[in-house]
Amino acid sequence: MKPRWLDDTPQAAQNFVAGRRLDEVECIVADIAGVARGKAMPASKFATQERFFLPNSIFLQTITGEWADNPSGAFTEPDMILIPDFSTTAAAPWTADVTLMVIHDVLDQQGQPVPAAPRNVLKRVVQLYEDKGWSPIVAPEMEFFLVARNTDPNQPIIPPMGRTGRRAAAKQAYSMSAVDEYGKVIDDIYDFAEAQGFEIDGILQEGGAGQIEINLNHGDPVHLADQIFYFKRLIREAALRHDCFATFMAKPIQDEPGSAMHIHHSVVDIKTGKNIFSDAKGRETPEFLHFIAGMQKHLPAGIALLAPYVNSYRRYVPDFAAPINLEWGRDNRTTGLRVPVSGPEARRLENRLAGMDCNPYLGLAASLACGYLGLIERETPRAECLGDAYMSEDELPYNLGDALDLLQESTAMREVLGGEFTDVYVAVKRNEFKEFLQVISPWEREHLLLNV
Structure with a gap:
C-alpha cells in the first residue's frame, strides 16, 4: 500500500516507487559546504513522524570535519527542527534498496527559519x-x-x-x-x-x-x-x-x-x-x-x-x-x-x-x-x-x-x-x-x- 505522504510528492518520485516497496527515506539538508547532512530511516518510521531533529552545529562544521567557534555564543549544540518539504522528494536510483530523498526546511525551536541554513539564506x-x-x-x-x-x-x-x-x-x-x-x-x-x-x-x-x-x-x-x-x-x-x-x-x-x-x-x-x-x-x-x-x-x-x-x-x-x-x-x-x-x-x-x-x-x-x-x-x-x-x-x-x-x-x-x-x-x-x-x-x- 502506498504511504499517504507520497501523494504530496512529485510524480517522478511516485513513479519510481510504483509497484515496489519503499524501504528507506533520507532526510537531508545542505550544510555550509553544500554537503548533504541528515538521517536515513525506514520508510515506515518516516511515515509516522512530522518532524526530525539535528544539532545546529552542522552549520559550524568545516569541509575537513573540524568545528568553527560559534560566533553567537557557547557551543551548546541545541536541536533544530527539520520539516520535510515533500515537493523536493526525489529518487536515489543508485542504492540497492528502493530509497527516496527529501530535503527538509530547518527551523529553530520557536518555529523560525534558522538563519545559518543555506537554503533559508536563498529563500530570504x-x-x-x-x-x-x-x-x-x-x-x-x-x-x-x-x-x-x-x-x-x-x-x-x-x-x-x-x-x-x-x-x-x-x-x-x-x-x-x-x-x-x-x-x-x-x-x-x-x-x-x-x-x-x-x-x-x-x-x-x-x-x-x-x-x-x-x-x-x-x-x-x-x-x-x-x-x-x-x-x-x-x-x-x-x-x-x-x-x-x-x-x-x-x-x-x-x-x-x-x-x-x-x-x-x-x-x-x-x-x-x-x-x-x-x-x-x-x-x-x-x-x-x-x-x-x-x-x-x-x-x-x-x-x-x-x-x-x-x-x-x-x-x-x-x-x-x-x-x-x-x-x-x-x-x-x-x-x-x-x-x-x-x-x-x-x-x-x-x-x-x-x-x-x-x-x-x-x-x-x-x-x-x-x-x-x-x-x-x-x-x-x-x-x-x-x-x-x-x-x-x-x-x-x-x-x-x-x-x-x-x-x-x-x-x-x-x-x-x-x-x-x-x-x-x-x-x-x-x-x-x-x-x-x-x-x-x-x-x-x-x-x-x-x-x-
Missing part, C-alpha cells in the same frame, strides 16, 4: 525580490571533471581512461567524440536524472580533459538550487559506477581550465509576468543596467560565497577561459558579466564568476543579492566593454582571506544575506583557511628545501 533573498513585486529567474550551467580514481591525495589528479583505452584529452571543446569517450557515465547521468524528474537542457564537452558541462532550464532559484544539490550527488554516483570520480573542484588539474557555475539572471514582474529587463518595444530598461551596476559594485564582497575555498582562486588566472574582471559586454565571453544573445522576453545577464565548488544555495543567493542591491540603489554601470576584458585591471580578491574580509566589511551584503549567517559563514571559512595555511605543499618542498 528571493523573498526580498518578491516584497518588491519581482520574481527572480535563474538558469545555471554546471561544469565538472570526470577524473581517474585518486586514492592518494599526494598524487596529482589525472584524466580518466576513455572507451578507446586512451585518457581523455584536453582542448576538445564541443567535440561529440570526446563525450562518447565516457558515454556510459553520461547514460547513467541521464537515467538517474530521469528517475528524479530532472530535465537536462543539454550536455557538452568543455575545454578541459574529461570536463563536461550540463545546462539546466531556467526557473525558480530555490527549485534549481535543490536540483544542483541533488545533481552533484547524482553525477558522483554515476561516475563511481564506471571506475572514475566526478569532481566539482574549481581547479582540479594543473594547466587545465577550471570549472564554473555560470548563472543566467532575469527578473519578472509578478503582476504582469513580463521581464523587467525589456520594455514594451523590446529595448533594454534602466532596471537592466541597474542590475549590472549592482553586480559590479557588490560582487567583490560576494566572491567569498562564489569562490569558497583556497582552490577556488586557482581558477582566476588569465588565459584559462575564466573571467577575472567585473566588466560587462554583449555576447563577450571575456567579461565577467555577459549579456547573451536573446530576444527581448529572454533578456538576461550571465554571471561567469561563480565556481562549481560553491554551495548552490549560497552561490545563487550571493549573485541574486548583488543584483537586488543594484535594483534598489539604481546606479549606472560603467561603459560596456567592447574588447578583450582579460586585459582589464584586477578588481577581485585573489585569495580566500581577502574575500572574507570584503564580505565581513560589506554592510549591504550582510543586510541582504543576514548578519547571523554572515558571521557563521566567515567563522567556518576562516577556520578552513587557517588549516590550509598549516599544510606544507610539494612546491615549497621542491623549491625551498635546499635553495633558501
